[in-house]
Amino acid sequence: MKNWLNPGLWFTLLLIALLGIWPILGQNAAAREVIFTVLLSVVFASSLNILLGYTGYVSFGHIVFYGLGGYIGMFLIERYNVSLWIATLAGGAAAALLAFLLGKAILRLRGAYFALATIGINEAMRAFVNNFAPFGGPTGIELKFQVYKAYGGAAQALWLTYYTIFALAILVVLVSFFIKQSKFGLSLMAIREDEDTAEVMGVVTPNAKTWAYVLSAILPGMVGVLFFFKNGNVEPGDAFRLHFSIENLVMVMLGGQGTVLGPVLGAVGYQRLRGFLLTNPVFKNIQLSVAGALLLLIVLFIPAGAVGWLRNRLPRLRKVLP
């Protein structure tokens, strides 16, 4: 297929490959932790982009899938001693199921109403898990140290989660790219541009939107399991932190919504910037404010994000940068 030859796809994959291989080459644990965070954001932001960038629905509370996935995975590992792989798949499946059920209901809402509903659902879920005894209520779930023995000890287990998230980051780019090049992707973009017209043109909008929602939920659910497994414990406050959701929206915006490369660039750029601000003595205390000011500048002056801006400036790039 000629789609495979798209230079933008290869550029994006290469970017992730270079990032991902760097800690592996030196077996550098500190670098691994940094890149893990970056790759997590790549997966989360790119998944979010399927709903936000392709379909035009602003999911503010997307973190609910990450949190629920994480909880389901940790619960299965802690209680039933299942393997990380099964737990990760179960986390993804739980997120998909939640998205499917929610989607039928809340995707009828448009614009700000949908955004508000996603916030409400995340907050309801957080408050519920806080009360839900099997998930440990407010203290959450903590893994015993023996759990990591099955993977050759904690150090090996950390590398294993790293390889897995690296693979998921590659996967998310492929999924984003092939959705965008597909008939399904076209139906999503038609909905984004004008949902009523899309309906008149024959797009079965309720189904298309629901599938977009489900697809955007699966990988966040899976990386939730990986993150909390690596972390060793999960608490309601960490699992359903609205702020993290919004940071990922920012990454999508930063790189360029609706493009394949955009969320990847946005995730890398945002996390690098955050790392810089957190370690810089001048900005350390006001890193949140500096990040906020930068976000504001982007929203006000380059709302299409870096890739979108390039595509608008140089229409010839439209074909090359998916």
Add this chain to the structure above:
Amino acid sequence: MGNSGLITSLVDGVLIGVIYGLAAMGMTLIWGVMSVINLAHGSVIALGMFGIYLLFTSLGLNPYLALILVAILGLLLGVIIYSIAIHRVVNASHLSTLLATFSVNMIVIGLGTAIFSTSPRNVNYSLGNLTLGPVTLLNARLVAALAAVLVTSALYLFLYRTRLGKYVRAVANNRAAAELMGIPSAQILALSFGLGTMLAAIAGGLIATFFPFTILSGGVYELKSFVIVVLGGLGNPLGALAGGLILGMLESIIPIFLPNTWVPVLEFLLFVLILLVRPSGLFGVKK
């Protein structure tokens, strides 16, 4: 809990509900006039708390007098926020305005944390208690609720009895038509945003007179404002007041049947349910 306990918590619920309503009114006013959901609402509420705190502890100002200053500063802050962060994107997609207001929130919270840290503060100014038969109330709450009612009445007088208020309503109703009538819509939008943040700052200031707080406390009230605004119908100020009362009473009644921690679960489920079933709010006209 006995009967008097029930009555006491109900009355407490009503008193706090009025203040919730005041905060939510600020949010719903901004939505009604320019269809912007203000994610900086919580941070302005927190600034209102710190405004009272600083004026009281540093200058020794009476907290209720300080409230007037906080209101003026809240109005100015809103006009500034609007001019810098909102005006350019007021006609853009919801994502743009959500993120623009969120970035303001980040800036305020970031600076606030750097200056005030996140350790809890409180305004040490007691008005004592009031006992009416079986019911004992904190006077501070009673006064705060009265102040909130006063501010609400003043807002209504402004909206319905003044020329400027009429302009605000006209712009809310149909901005293009209002512009054709010669109403300076940019200024009116800035004023409306300022009024919205002013209400948030006042609500924050009132809450600070009886609850301890940190720079992050506004977030809780912002989420409550979402729930109330949806209960009362997005863009409907009186609905927000009623929604605030409902929420305040729910918060005082639910703990009688269920552990306190279930309150937010029910609140947010109600919120999502109303969005789905009656997006125009409990009192809105069904579309």
Add this chain to the structure above:
Amino acid sequence: MSAILNVEGITKRFGGLQALTKVTFDLPEGQILGLIGPNGAGKTTLFNVINGIYSPEEGRVHFRGKDITGHKPYHLSRMGLARTHQIVRPLNGLTVRENVTAGACFGRENQKLGRAVQIADEVLEFIGLAERAEQLASSLNVAQKKRLEMARALASRPYLLLLDEVLAGLNSSEIDGMIAIVRKIRDQGVTIIMIEHVMKAVMNISDRIIVLDYGQQIAEGTPQQVAADTRVIEAYLGDPKLAERLMKEE
């Protein structure tokens, strides 16, 4: 000739407003039906009922023998019903080719993406937008956007095409071009209903005409019959000589 569309006793209300009252007609396959009437007469409402955006309070709509009353617009598109909008609604952020490809993808033939792109290019050639295929839809002018709407509808290979004021806002040479296109489409066997205010055009191109006034069907017949109908002249055309003049022009 069999009827492709049967509209029986359609009544639609909005609150207290009676938008359509017992509208009834049969449309034979392969014809052009002109739908005329003053602003607010209910013409676009009728389109919205036929293509499933509104469901009527009373009455049934049958399309190719099937009852489609209350069907969703996307089901009707799959069944071979396409329309254009009075106020053009291009998918602005997509290219012209992508717009038309979407029409082919989700229309009656439910094409695969690759074939849909081919169909899109054929239709763009036919409608005269081929050299603009790579442009964003938002960059077109009004006349081009009208053509784009038409192309998108055509790419779905409909049996029945609803055209809502495709001539409005066009200059006279653009009108002539559009009329030629409509004729060609009819000659390909597509049945057409067109709402139109440009009288000269609608009188010339239509096989039959229905006149709506305040949601009531006040006349139906050939253009000659309708133009001579006293009620139509009173309600709509106003000037008795006007009808005659309209028929003579061109």
